[in-house]
Structure formats: C-alpha cells, structure tokens
Amino acid sequence: MSVDRGEVLRIARLARLRLDDDELQRMTDDLNSILEHVDALGALEDDDVPDDGRWAERRSTRASEETVAEPERLDPSSMAPAFQDGFFVVPPPPGVHAEEDSS
C-alpha cells in the first residue's frame, strides 16, 4: 500500500497535526518507505495464525475494589496560579469570552 499527499493530509487532520508543504512531502515519502517495509506482514498465511489475534495468554490480574490512596500527590492548589473552591481557575478556551462564561 502507499499513500498520496491527499491521504497524508487526511491523516494529519485526524491526528490534529498541521503539516506545511515541505513537511507534507517528507511525511508522504517517509510513510511510504515505512509502509513498504510493513507490507511484509502480507506474507503471513491467514490459516497459520490464531483467528482472534489474542496475544495476552497470561492470566490478567483484577484490581481490587478497594480505594487506594495515591501516594505523594502534591496538593493541587500548589500546582496552579489560581485555585478556588476545589477547582482550578483557568483562562477561557479560545473563542470563548470571559463575559459569556459568567452570564
């Protein structure tokens, strides 16, 4: 399989990345070179592989229902410039004005 510039732009949008023209060309070339290598997986015989792709054969451990105190956590008020009534006070997200927020 290979990808073209349009496909790479579509992936970049999904990944929330912006690529300039140079980056777009380089990314397209790099992805194609990696995908060419990854296509070796096509040589796997379908009949030869476990049908559920399950890899984790070891018994998993269930976490207990018990609440565990997280150790050494900093007081959240010490981490933020503004902290009020148990909440962080943060700037409004882009495009939202403080006046709207308070209305």
Add this chain to the structure above:
Amino acid sequence: MTRGRAVDVVDRIRAAEAGPEGLNAFISLANDLAGAATDLIDGDAPLAGVPVAVKDNIATLELPTTCGSRLLKGYRSPFEATAIRKLRAAGAVVVGKTNLDEFAMGSSTESSAFGPTRNPHDRTRVTGGSSGGSAAAVAAGYVSMALGSETGGSVRQPAAFCGVVGLKPTYGRVSRYGLVAFASSMDQIGAFGRTVVDAARLLEAVSGYDPLDATSVDRAAPTLVDAAGKGVEGLVVGVPEEYLPDTLDAGIRGLIDAALERLKRAGAELRPVSLPHSRFAIPTYYVLAPAEASSNLSRFDGVRFGVRREADDIGAMHEATRSTGFGTEVKRRIMLGTYALSAGYYDQYYGRAQRARALIRRDFREVFDSGVDALFTPTTPTTAFPIGERIDDPVEMYMSDVFTVTANLAGIPGMSVPIGSLDGLPVGGQILAPWWREDTTVRVGAALEASPGGTAS
C-alpha cells in the same frame, strides 16, 4: 555499586558535563541534595546512599519530567512514579533526569528536543536509545546504576552501544504508574548497571505489584542478586538461527561465537533453535507501537499538559500546539499509527500485526517449553553508528531494534551484557528468558561477565 555523597556526585556530573567532553546525558540535575544522602550512606536499606539517574519519562516530584519534548519543557508532574517511590524507600538518591529520544521514540537519543547524547566511547557516535542518557551516565561512571524504559529495546540497545548492562523485566514486573505512556502494551521500566549485579539490585528495588497499575502482576518481587553466583552449569542455552543471519557483521558474529564458547566451558549446553516468526518483528512493532502511541499522545493537546500555542479556536489551538510541540519522529509515528487504525486499514495493518504478535509469542513459548532455559543472540546488528547517519532514514534507524523488539512483543525479560569490543566500540550479547525468569538472565549475564570478553577489529 558506588555509594557516595549524592551532592558530590551531582557536582561532579555538573562539572564533567559543562566541559568540552560533556555528553549531554542529563536534562536536569538535582539541586537540593545537601544532607539527603549523608544520613543514608550507613543505613540498612538495600540502596542506602546510592546515587541513581532516572530517564526523563519517569515522573518525579522534585525535578521536571520533559520526555525530551519541547511540548513538556519544564513540566512538573503532580505525582511521582511508583518506581521512584520504591527507589527512595530503598535509600537511593535520584541525582538527575536523563536525556532520551522524544517520548522514548527512537533508537539513538537524537530525537530529543534537548540535543543528542554522545557516546562516552566515541563522542562522534550515538548512545543508542531511547534511554541513551541513562546508558551514557552509567558508562561514563557518573552513576553505577540508572533507570530507563523499554518499548522495543530502549534499555538493551543503548546498553550494548555504551558497554554497560541493561535489564528489561517481564511485562507486568515493574509498575508503569508514572511512566509516561508510549505503547502501553509493551512499555516497561528497566535497569542499567555497570555490572550485572548492579542492574539486578536496581531491578529488585523497583519490582513488585502495584494496585495503581492495572497491568502490574501480583507476583513477589524476584531475588536476582543471589542468582548471579549460581553459574550456568546444566542450563540449556538456545541459539536462534534467525538472530545470526549471514548478513550479520563478521566481527559481531565472532564475539557471539566466543561468548557461546565461554558459556559452554562454564557448563551450559548449547542448542540450535528456531523462532521463525521473528522475521515479522520489525513490521509488527512499527504498526502496533505507533498505533498505541497515536492514542496515548492524543492527551497532549495544549490543555492538560505542558505548553499551549494560542490560536483562533480550540481545534486550531490543538493543531498549533501539537505541530510546534512535537518533533519529526513523534509526528511520524502518530501519523503512522493514526493511518494503521483508520477506517479501511485497521484489519490490514493492526489486525494483521496483532496476529503476527501472537505467532512471535507462540514461537518463544514453544522453544521454552521444549526445555530451553535461555536464548543468546546479538543485542544489535551493528556497533554505535555516527551521530546524524540515520536520522533521515527511519527504516534504517528502526532496523537497529531488529533483535530486541521480539522480547517486547512477547513480554519476556531480556538483558544485554558487554561481550567485547569491535574497533574500540562495545558489543552487547542479549540473553532472553521465559516470562518471570529474570533470574536466568542474571545467571547467564554474570557467567559471561566472569570470563573475559574479546576484542576484534
């Protein structure tokens, strides 16, 4: 193991790193250690007063946790990793946070936003990666032990390039709580040491069940140090043919053969074995790890962690923050993973890679079930390469993990131990063992350490 006043150790590192021969091994060094170690040196704790360096993707309270990324420059974690809590309980002193490939994605420590770390054996060459700063710090004698992390070989490969011991435990042995996630189904904290016993001692200290990590497994922490004295008499050491291809560098092949001969003389039985699906390891890894990374790194959106790049609306803010915060290799892997998971391609890439992973794991199980106690292979196909040589060729860079990634895909423990040098550069031999048998890697590693390695040119 070196004990010393940690404050002196930090001063010594700072002076060495500031000079022309500095390695750029550390991103941050502890400032306030006066008194921290002096009270502990004579204590009973297993690592009392021992200075330890820690890879900068493991969360600490006193020092920033940057993951080698612009996006997290100066970031302070509100909590610390379980491994760090255990280190402190064992009496160790964290002297600094070491350089790494950005978000642990790389095999040379060149993708760090803080510049590459230089190999102490030849400063024009890479340390390997991604835990290159930790490997260099041990190799240079700054510390006798350091924590790193592995997803595809990031402890064993730099250990081989820098001539130190690197030990990656079974998946689930060491808590991942506080280890910044890259590919969660493979990430594990591992240990570097100047000697096999140092690495074993450090791994013992940080091992054990942790309810804060859902993938931590409830098994007693291993006793590894004792295993170093047990020898290899009667152990069956498998030699997988796929890890000694005809194309392998003749010098490395010679050192591997010499190491096998030493094991045989020490009483081990050598047995040729086959792990046929290992040939799919690199393509499998480079689908699964980026797929998990694309999901894990979606949390870095300019809202919750690190820096924010302002923009007109929230979507543009996310894009601007991520596009300027992440470096080239991280973007490449996020893109690759997003593609592999996207509609229409999932079965072809992710589903197929999961199947290959099951087969790679089955190969190991069959070999170990047949009575093989450990496997011995080269850790890397080459010695440390020159800085800049592979940075623009991702596939060539990925190939330096060709012998290490299978252990991460299967979840088994592995160690790299120095077995000699080639043109003045260290060569590592890799010991792989069944799930939970880190003690076997220690036995074999210690036996190789006890008999002199070779040199070749």
